Amino acid sequence: DPARLSPQPVSPAHSQPLRTALTSVLTHARSLTDGEVASYIPELARQDPEQLGIALASVRGTIHAWGDSEAEFTIQSISKPFTFALALDALGLAAVTEHVGLEPSGEPFNAISLEETSGRPLNPMINAGAIVTTSLIAGDDDAEKFAVVRDGLSAFAGRRLDVDEDVYLSELDTGDRNRALAYLAQAAGTLASSAEVATRAYFRQCSLRVNARDLAMMAATLAGGGINPLTRERVVSEDVARWTIAVMTSCGMYDASGDWLVRVGLPAKSGVGGGIVALQPDQFGVGTFSPRLDARGNSVRGVGMLEQLSKEFGLHML
């Protein structure tokens, strides 16, 4: 019911230590000026590089938000774990892993990644694996598949998400490498739809607009075992939430995943729109937004904020 998915008010930060810590996190992040706004999707190059926001959502539904937490940007690769969760929930782990693996690739997000014997992309967090995941979503064409993805991601966020048509068209126009990845998977027999259907649905999925608060809610839904903390809707099963968090832990930050696990120690996923989600199981989700990216496609200030938060609050899982 879309009416239920209306925006929720942002609660003020009541806790003084949290407010003080977050102010210092934002101030420190503002001093980080490395990195470049993504430009291989031309429309993304138009983003304001200075934007900076962060939001925290507890599994009980409390939200704290700072900076440009309402500024919208495209979800990009952060859609991948959530679409993976939807595919797992619909088909089960065994069926999904016939098409896509669960192993870190140690390679960039756009790598040509297909296991030699099985023809499966290494994992669902890199583009090749994400396109295969989207092909597994129910629907006879890209419009039907995308409708399922959009409803599912909206349920994770607790509000209706819309597509940024300009970013979609820009990616459709320049996404030959993704098309090639889809055709390779199709040739290997691991794609569950035609390559064109899968890539068009995937491009739309990546072009969904979110803000830092949406990301925090989406992550909190996974952290809470698949139940959205505000709408109380069960979006995916507890097992699916756990499997998804596991894959974020091993593969979410691409070829920086090992380094991230040592330094931050939270399951996370980044996107070239400048967002990052991170979460602590049973506790909370975080969403950060800042468009300048490092060489691996992870937001420089987002990484900086999550590193500092993890240190300050002892959030490392180990």
Ligand code: DON
């Ligand atoms: O397919 C692409 O290249 C983009 N739609 C998404 C890539 C992405 O976000 C990688 N993340 N850091």
